[in-house]
Amino acid sequence: MSIDQYAPCPCGNGKKVKFCKCVDNAQDLEKVYKLIQGGQAVAALDRINQLLQEAPNTAWLLATKSELSLQLQEFEVFIQTSERFLQLKPDNPLALSMKSMAVGIERGPAEEAARYLLDSFAESREDLHPITLTSITMLLGSLRATGDLSVAGFWINMFENLASEEVQAPFDKSSLNLLCRTPVTDLPIPRDAPYRERMTEVGALTKTFRYGQAESKLRAILRDFPDSPGPLSALLICQLAQLNRSGVADTARKLSVNKDVSEENRLYYGALALEVSADDELHSPQRIRYHEIADDEAAIQLLRSNSNTFEDNGDEGKRVQAAIVGDEVPAKCVFSVFDGSIREPGDHVSHQGTVAVFGKQTDRPCRVLVLASNVVGQRAEVDEIIESLDLGAELELSKPASFGFYTTVLERAHVKPGETIGPIEKSAQAKLVVRDCLNMPLNLFDGKSPLEIHEDESQRFKLLCFLYHLECSQVSGLTLSAVHDIYSGLDLEIPKSNLRIVGNEIKLDGPIDLLRFDFSSEDVEDQFLLAVYSEMVQLGSERKIRELCGVMYGRPELMKDPELRSMVIGQVIGQESNPDRVSELIDELYDAAIELKAPVGQIVLEKMGMLASQGKDQEAQLYLVDKIKKHPDDPYLLSFLQRVQGMQQPGGVPPAASPVANDSGLVLPGNEPSAPAQGESKLWIPGS
Ligand SMILES: [Zn+2]
Structure with a gap:
């Protein structure tokens, strides 16, 4: 075997081996790559080290050594070698990407890592090197770690254009505000x-x-x-x-x-x-109370008997609360407090805050921690609890708890109590978003709510900027009509979209025009909806894509295309809270996949999980058997069967996609993480 002279040179400068000339001796190159291809990374590294003793400034040796040491997770070696590589070849795109990664490994500033990556792009002539893609992911990861996602959107867009593939962001990029994305x-x-x-x-x-x-x-x-x-x-x-x-x-x-x-x-x-801004202006100040109490058990009894509380039995919540106060031991009990506005059937309750009770420890007394939203008109239940608990001395939190970005207030959990306590419909959610948006206090307005300051001329510009920010957010439940209700609730003119069609093209003054456009009107033609859809995808507005898909689903001509149909139904399912309707939609998805001759296994498993979660075990069983007969070669169904038979353990069943997304991380009544808790799945397993 000999190295292809027309393959890219391993030094990463983009030239072919033949023209790069950085390889003096093709035999050495061949030997090293034979070892690497044979999986003998350590032996290859030894060989490289020998060669480097004779010729310490050989680019391809330094590049390959860096890559191997990265593979072997020898980060010290990687950092030193890539440093030497860059000194030798300051314009080499691979050396620059590696330097960016080295900055990340040493937890250096993100700006520095970004600078090396940009230099690497500037020098790149070819497609991005895999190492470069890893560097990007690493940089995005470090932005997440420092909570600095505000500027990440621009990078994601830049790389998606550059890499012509989806950037696997190490966080949910659909939650990013659109202001930076475009x-x-x-x-x-x-x-x-x-x-x-x-x-x-x-x-x-x-x-x-x-x-x-x-x-x-x-x-x-x-x-x-x-x-x-x-x-x-x-x-x-x-x-x-x-x-x-x-x-x-x-x-x-x-x-x-x-x-x-x-x-x-x-x-x-x-x-x-x-x-x-780093000033937390968009935070909604929370009420935080951290006090000593005399008797933790008495407090727990009191909280349990309160009709507005719901006890959170999960361990995660207890650990989170303990972390806030700096305890090693998890909180003894954690309660979610809901408002008591259930006056008639159909009313909803909203999450007001949490109360955590900590037991006595050798060096600490029993304590209680209250964290609550501060929405005007939504404070009574928590106030009542604070009054009823016999609070002792106030304690100081070692680091102030700050999780009050306003979107978390708008996205706090709302549930609908009834025969079975369940999630609420989207239209009801939109109403609550409007209510909370008008009434939540913001640091931007010195702790006052938009409704409290809306008549103050001197605050008008700030208020409009805040609303613009809100419109670009991905808050679920923020429909176009909710946006209109917020503007009119504040006596402001409802903003118009400047979107228009010139010839076959969509013209906008800015991305906001897409967000403000009302495509639910019947006058909007099918082809136009399609064009707006692709603009939306480009923009990355998940919230508006969901809304638009709801409209497209009602257009029979558009739904004739099975590919578009399955995309649209996928979005519609995510918004549906009625399980029977979800079941029907999954059937439609199945039909579309059949038409497309695409594998149906995932869809089948989803439907089966759906039926099982409704307690329809028998139906789920018959459904699965029928589909396995119809699609005996489906890769998903095959691997499902193999996994089940191999594990002989029901806990390994893949989780059914739940139609209810509860992003708040809270455990809610009727929304416990029931789906498949380890080892207690009720699903029927073939062969068990
Ligand atoms: Zn070379």
Whole structure:
């Protein structure tokens, strides 16, 4: 076997081996790669080390050694070797990606890791190296770890365009606010602007990922022509790309008060400044009480007998509460408090907060911790509990608990008590979002709610920026009519969409026009809905995609296409809370898959889980047997059967996709994590 002279050179500079010339001796290369391909990484590394003694500055040896040491998880070696590799080849895209990764491994600043990655893209001529993709994932992971996801959206978009594949973000990217994902593109440069030519140079630099250089040029332009909106908006893009969060906040704030920027765009920049600001302005202040109590058992009895509480028996919640107060031992009991607004059937209750009781420890007394939302008109039940508990001395939390981003208040759990306590319908959820949005206090308004400040002219711009931010959020239940209700509830004009069709093209002034467009109107043509759909997918607006799919599902002509149909039904299922309806929808999904000649196994298993979770075990059994007969070669069904037979343990059944997404992480009445707790699944298992 000999190395293909036309394969990319292992040094990663993008040239073919034949033309790279960094390999002096093809025999060495062949020997090393033979060992690697034979799975003998350690032997290959030994060989490389020998070769490096003779020729310490050989790029392909350093590159391969870095890669191998990464595989073997010898991070020290990786960091040293990749450092040497970069010193030797400062423009090599692989060396730059590796350096970015080394920064990540050493937990260096994300901006630095980003800078090396951008340099790597700038130098890349070929498709992205797998190492580069790993570097991106690592960078996104470190953003998540530092809770700095506000700027991550821009990166995800940039890489999805670059890598022409989905970036596997190590977090749920559909929860990201859209403000960063698709920034308002460069503001127009006046035709007679004296810096016009220099802006063309900036454009050429940003096109090739040289954002650092572009930034220097822009700063020079802004020194000569301060506060020009065009250069400022281009600077903002450079800062987003370089993950310079405080820079983004600063520039966005400048643009938001710039008289030469349109009102609409000023609101966008104001909202963006709020999104990236480190000042917690978008947090809703919580009520936090942490006190000594004399008798933990008495407190628990009291909480259990309170009709507004629900005891959370999961261990996770107890550990989370303990972490907040810095205890090693989990909380003794945790209660969720719901409001008592159940006056007639159909009313809903909303989660108000949690009360945790901690037992006595050698160095600590019994204690109680209350964390509650502070929505106006929604405080009585928690207040009542605080009063009824015989609280002793107030204690200090070692680090202040802060999980009050406003979206968590809007997405707090709401449940509908009834024969079986279940989740609530989307329309009811929308009403609650409107209520909470008007009444939740925000740091931005010095602890007052939008309703409390809406008549204050001096707060008007801030209020509109907040609402713009809200419209770009992915809060579930925030339908277009909910948005309208919020604006009219605050006596504000309802914002209009500037979306229009010119020829066959959709024209927008900004991404917000997509979000504000009412596509439920019957006048909107099928083809237009399709076009909006693909724009939405590009934008990454999960919330609006769900809404749009609900509309498309009702268009018979569109639903003739099985591929589109299965995509649409997938979204519709996620919004349906009625289990019988979910069951029907899964059948429709099955039919679409048959038409597409696609594997149906996953769908079958989902339906079976669905039936079983409704207690219809027999029906589930018959259904599965029937489908296995029909599709004996289906890979999912086969692997399901193998797993079940191999494990002989019912706990291994794949979880049925639940139609109820409870993102809050709370355990709610009727929404306990019942589906499949280890070893107690009620599913019928073939062969058991
Ligand atoms: Zn080479």
